[in-house]
Amino acid sequence: MKTTDETAQASSPAQKPGAIRRVIRGLKSIRLAIILMALIAAASIVGTLIAQEPVEPGPAIARYGRVVGSLVVLLGLNHLYVTWWFLGLLGLLALSIAACTFSGVRFTLRKTFTLITHASILLIVAGAILRGVAGVDGNATIGKRQTTAVMHVPSTVWVDYKYAGSGGERSVQKESHELSLSEPAVLDNAGVVADSIVVTDLSGATTYKPKVDYDIVEGENRTGLQYSQSSAIGAVPLGFQVRLDDFVVRYYDDAHDALEVRLQGAAKARSIPREVGKVVQLRPDGTAIEMLRYFPDFKMDENNKFYSASNEPLNPAVEVRFTGPAGESKQWLFSKYPDLAGHGSVPEGIKIKYVWHPATVKTYESHVTILDEGGREVQSAVILVNSPLKVGPYTFYQLSYDPETLASTLEVTRDPGVPLVFAGFILLPIGVALAFYAKPLLNRKGRGDA
Amino acid sequence: MHEQLWTISFAIFLAAVLLNALQAVLALVMKKADRAADSAGWLRWMRRAGNVLIGLGMIGLTATIAAEWRAIGYPPFSNIPESMLWMAWGFCGVYFVSRIFVGFTGMELGASLGAAGILAVSTLFPQGAHPLMPALQSKWLVFHVFTCMVSYGAFFAAFCTAILWLAIWRQREPQKVLDVLAYQLMAFGFLALTVGIISGSVWAKQAWGRYWGWDNKETWSLITWFVYGIYLHFRMAGAQFGVKRENLPLLNAIFAIAGFAFVAFTYFGVSYLLASLHSYATN
Numbered sequence: 125m126k127t128t129d130e131t132a133q134a135s136s137p138a139q140k141p142g143a144i145r146r147v148i149r150g151l152k153s154i155r156l157a158i159i160l161m162a163l164i165a166a167a168s169i170v171g172t173l174i175a176q177e178p179v180e181p182g183p184a185i186a187r188y189g190r191v192v193g194s195l196v197v198l199l200g201l202n203h204l205y206v207t208w209w210f211l212g213l214l215g216l217l218a219l220s221i222a223a224c225t226f227s228g229v230r231f232t233l234r235k236t237f238t239l240i241t242h243a244s245i246l247l248i249v250a251g252a253i254l255r256g257v258a259g260v261d262g263n264a265t266i267g268k269r270q271t272t273a274v275m276h277v278p279s280t281v282w283v284d285y286k287y288a289g290s291g292g293e294r295s296v297q298k299e300s301h302e303l304s305l306s307e308p309a310v311l312d313n314a315g316v317v318a319d320s321i322v323v324t325d326l327s328g329a330t331t332y333k334p335k336v337d338y339d340i341v342e343g344e345n346r347t348g349l350q351y352s353q354s355s356a357i358g359a360v361p362l363g364f365q366v367r368l369d370d371f372v373v374r375y376y377d378d379a380h381d382a383l384e385v386r387l388q389g390a391a392k393a394r395s396i397p398r399e400v401g402k403v404v405q406l407r408p409d410g411t412a413i414e415m416l417r418y419f420p421d422f423k424m425d426e427n428n429k430f431y432s433a434s435n436e437p438l439n440p441a442v443e444v445r446f447t448g449p450a451g452e453s454k455q456w457l458f459s460k461y462p463d464l465a466g467h468g469s470v471p472e473g474i475k476i477k478y479v480w481h482p483a484t485v486k487t488y489e490s491h492v493t494i495l496d497e498g499g500r501e502v503q504s505a506v507i508l509v510n511s512p513l514k515v516g517p518y519t520f521y522q523l524s525y526d527p528e529t530l531a532s533t534l535e536v537t538r539d540p541g542v543p544l545v546f547a548g549f550i551l552l553p554i555g556v557a558l559a560f561y562a563k564p565l566l567n568r569k570g571r572g573d574a
Numbered sequence: 575m576h577e578q579l580w581t582i583s584f585a586i587f588l589a590a591v592l593l594n595a596l597q598a599v600l601a602l603v604m605k606k607a608d609r610a611a612d613s614a615g616w617l618r619w620m621r622r623a624g625n626v627l628i629g630l631g632m633i634g635l636t637a638t639i640a641a642e643w644r645a646i647g648y649p650p651f652s653n654i655p656e657s658m659l660w661m662a663w664g665f666c667g668v669y670f671v672s673r674i675f676v677g678f679t680g681m682e683l684g685a686s687l688g689a690a691g692i693l694a695v696s697t698l699f700p701q702g703a704h705p706l707m708p709a710l711q712s713k714w715l716v717f718h719v720f721t722c723m724v725s726y727g728a729f730f731a732a733f734c735t736a737i738l739w740l741a742i743w744r745q746r747e748p749q750k751v752l753d754v755l756a757y758q759l760m761a762f763g764f765l766a767l768t769v770g771i772i773s774g775s776v777w778a779k780q781a782w783g784r785y786w787g788w789d790n791k792e793t794w795s796l797i798t799w800f801v802y803g804i805y806l807h808f809r810m811a812g813a814q815f816g817v818k819r820e821n822l823p824l825l826n827a828i829f830a831i832a833g834f835a836f837v838a839f840t841y842f843g844v845s846y847l848l849a850s851l852h853s854y855a856t857n
Contacts, residue, residue, distance in 0.1 A: 154811040158804050165800040172790045172848055205788045252785075261783070376705040484705045509708040510781045521783040522708075535783040545785065549772045556768055560761045 151216075151223035160217040167213065171204040218249045237563050241555030244548040251545030260538040262360060263523065266368040267531040271495070273365045275518075275536040278302050279358030303358065362518060362536075363497065369504070370491040371530045375483035381440060381459065385413070388473035398442055398478075411448030411471055418442045422458065430456075440480045446471050488525055490532040507534065576641035580659075583634030584693045590627035590686035597621055598680040624682040625673070631689060632666040635659060642703075648711075651719045652704040654845065658696035660720060662689050664727030668759065672731070676755050684734045692730070714777035722770035722795075728763030729802075729830075729837045732756045736830035739823070756826040757809065760833065764802045771795050790848040794840040801836050805829040 150156060174196060177184060184202040185193035200207035225242040262277035284297045301309040385406060386393040396404050396413070403414045419432035422441035440459045445452065448471060455469040459480035470476055490507040494515050505513045513520045521535040597620040604617070639659055642650040650656040669685040706715075735756045774792070775785040786792060808815065809825065817825055 154807055155814060158807055161800045161804050161807075165797045165804075168793050168797050168800075171788065172793050172844075176788070378705060485708065486705065487708050487711065510712040510777075512780065512783065519783065521781070523782065537783045546776075549776060552772065553765060553769045556765050560765060 148223050148227050151220045152227060153220075157217070157220050157224070160213060160220060164210075164213050164217065167204060167210055170201060171210075174201045174204070176204065177202045218246065221245055234563050234566050237555055237558035239555075240551055241559055244551035244555055247544050247548030247551065249548075251541030251543070251548060254541035254544060255539045258540050260360060260518075260536075262358070262536050263533055264366065264520075264536050265526075265531055265533045266366060266490075266492075267529060268368055268371055271365050271367040272362075273497075274359040274361050275534075277358045277360055281357060364502070364515065365495040365497070365499070366515075366520070366534075367493045367495060368490055368532055369493055371525060371532045372489045372491065373525070373527075373530070374486045374488070376486045377483065379437070379481060379483035381437075381442075381478065381480045383413070383415075383442070383444070383457070384477050384479050386475040393475075395479075400442075406474065407448070409449055411446065411450070411474070413476075414445045414447070416443040416445055416454070422456075437480060437482070440478070442478050444476075446474075488522065488532075490522055490534065492520075576638050576645055579634060579638040579641050580693070583631050583638055584690065586627055586631040586634055587686055587690035587693065590624055590631060591683070591690050593620065593627060594624040594680075594683040594686050597624055598683045601680075621682060624686065628666060628669065628682065628686055628689065631686075632663065632670075635663045635666065639663065646703045648706050649716050649719075650703065651710070651715060652706060653702065654699040654842070655696040655701055656703065657719060657723060658692055658699075660723035661726050661730070662692040662696075664720075664724035665689055665692060665730055666727075667724065668728045668731045668762065672755060672759065675758075680738060684738050685731075688730060688734045709781050712777055712781065714773055714780070718770060718773040718777055721766050721773060725763045725766035725770055726837055726841060728759050728766060729834050732759035732763065732830040733834035735759065736827035740827055756823075756830045760802055760805060760826075760830060764799070764806060767795070767799055767802070771799060791840065791844045794836070794844050798833070798836040798840050801833050802829075805833065 175184075175187065184196045187193065188196055196202050200209070204210055221242045225239055225246060260275075260277060262275035264272050264275040266272050280300055280302050282298045283301050285295075285299075303309055381398050383396040383398065384393045385396060387407065394406075398415060398418060400415050400418050403412050405412045419430065419439075419441050420435055421433040421438040422430065423433045423439070424430055441456055443454060443456050445454050446469070450471050453469040453471070455476075456464070457476065457478035458464055459478045462477040462479075487508055491504070492507060492513070493504045494502045496502050503515075507513045507520055507522045509522045512522070517538045517540075519537050519539070521537070522532070523535040524533045525531065526533075597617060600620075601617055639650060642656065642659075646652075650659065666685070666689055669681075669688075673681065732755075739756070771792075774795070778787065778792075779785045805825075808817075808829075809822065812819075812822060812825065
């Protein structure tokens with residue numbers, strides 16, 4: 125950025141500057157840089173306060189009401205970080221930094237430090253642009269012992285749909301939606317479920333029948349579109365195959381369960397760890413609780429006899445006995461069904477539930493094999509969060525998994541901007557450190573020499 | 575073990591507060607009475623003793639972190655009180671480095687009050703270590719959180735300096751204290767935050783395949799970075815905005831206080847008020 129002295133020199137040119145020079149001079153202005161940083165910071169604050177949602181107007185209007193919601197949608201505040209005006213502010217700041225870095229700078233050692241700082245930011249921006257232009261970002265969801273040769277990238281489609289019902293009758297044509305594997309695109313259907321949907325990809329070349337290529341997410345108040353794995357829209361061939369040999373979830377040894385007892389008038393519930401045979405006094409009047417039996421996988425047979433179907437905590441239940449002045453009573457408590465407790469068998473003034481805290485996930489691993497197009501095995505690897513796998517131009521990251529089917533979702537990227545971004549990452553702190561600590565030393569030395 | 579060490583560290587910082595408060599009051603009284611406070615040997619010894627106590631407190635913090643790390647088997651960053659241990663450590667480190675270059679009456683008091691304050695505030699948050707979730711199991715964890723906490727410590731030190739200057743020393747040592755100390759603290763904090771944000775981006779790339787996701791914590795870190803970036807540019811070209819050189823200390827104080835409000839919101843506000851991928855510390 126330009127210093128005060130430079131401004132003074134620049135403001136008295138011998139010739140009237142041309143339009144381009146005036147623009148560059150304006151971009152070089154430190155005042156502009158400060159205003160842009162302040163505007164970006166202010167807009168970012170707004171972005172953190174308003175829920176960032178899909179581009180569709182429906183959720184914003186439902187959340188903020190018709191008037192405020194429409195304003196939010198109009199200004200794009202519900203998807204602020206991808207709006208043209210926010211990206212424009214970032215672009216303008218990048219131009220301002222570029223003008224400061226490359227325009228009219230006399231390359232002295234002192235100025236080099238600031239130049240490194242600004243140039244490193246430009247490198248990061250250039251890397252991000254290169255990723256956006258030439259990179260690919262998608263997902264691949266693979267079931268156990270299944271193979272995929274493609275990944276899916278979010279794609280814009282045109283949707284024609286009509287619905288008729290108690291909420292009204294409406295027909296919509298050529299509405300644009302972005303589809304991704306992770307989130308269903310929600311149609312703004314004002315409380316009715318669409319009865320026919322036709323989806324066309326952006327080129328308009330192919331029309332897909334929804335039940336063939338899409339899962340239609342039908343809830344009480346909405347109709348949605350979601351990628352299915354078989355969809356051809358947005359499918360990018362990898363040039364090789366990925367087979368999920370196994371998917372392993374490992375847990376910490378921290379699963380625990382307890383009875384939570386709340387006495388009438390008490391501010392906090394009392395937690396009593398499960399221990400079969402243990403008797404715990406609950407009240408001074410002699411009311412006590414005893415844990416009789418524990419079944420990790422509670423089941424009842426045709427003779428109404430209770431048993432545990434396995435040692436896995438699939439339906440943990442504990443039988444307790446209350447004793448005291450009110451007499452004796454027994455009760456089964458279920459962690460999955462806490463509302464079942466307390467119907468007649470729990471003493472007056474006591475609320476009780478059985479709480480099961482499942483083990484925390486420690487790690488989840490995709491054991492994969494890469495096969496070439498001919499089906500020959502090339503390499504085997506384990507992909508974990510923080511331990512991606514690079515195959516050719518693509519990198520596979522462990523994103524998530526389906527806890528029921530244990531299908532693994534991998535983030536797949538091809539990012540040619542990495543070298544630029546990492547060069548910027550290395551140079552930025554070096555430039556800042558030199559500007560803060562080496563420049564004053566040089567200035568002091570210069571003054572001393574003079 | 576680490577709980578006892580924490581208590582010992584806190585007690586040492588409280589003792590440092592008492593000793594340094596006494597030293598500062600006596601120094602001010604002597605200055606007011608026109609006596610040569612600086613040359614009074616016993617006051618200098620009190621000051622040294624105050625620094626020794628702060629140093630002992632910092633050693634106690636180091637031992638607390640090491641003991642907790644050993645006890646839970648992973649770096650203690652899993653909740654707010656654990657991360658505040660690192661912030662207090664960074665604050666003390668920044669103080670001792672600053673102390674090499676600058677010295678003024680009450681600096682020790684500010685440092686011991688700040689460190690004790692951080693530890694006291696940490697008790698307001700839920701305790702108890704959480705197991706590290708898969709995304710946190712990375713070699714970048716220590717480096718990323720450490721650099722961020724050191725930057726927060728530096729910004730907090732700048733905040734304390736600004737408060738001290740506005741409350742007490744504004745008429746006495748304006749240039750020396752603020753133009754040097756507060757600026758240097760904010761510059762160092764900015765550098766550390768830059769490294770913290772970059773290391774977080776590299777880590778995010780390794781974990782999720784993207785550097786930046788506009789998560790609320792990431793965004794507020796960037797906002798904080800911009801606020802201090804604005805300050806550094808504004809300070810450089812204050813004349814363009816009509817700021818006179820003699821008003822630079824006041825500008826430093828305003829930004830040190832306002833900037834720390836952004837730091838505090840990024841640290842606590844985002845964790846408790848906004849949804850964030852980084853809110854595992856409060857879960």
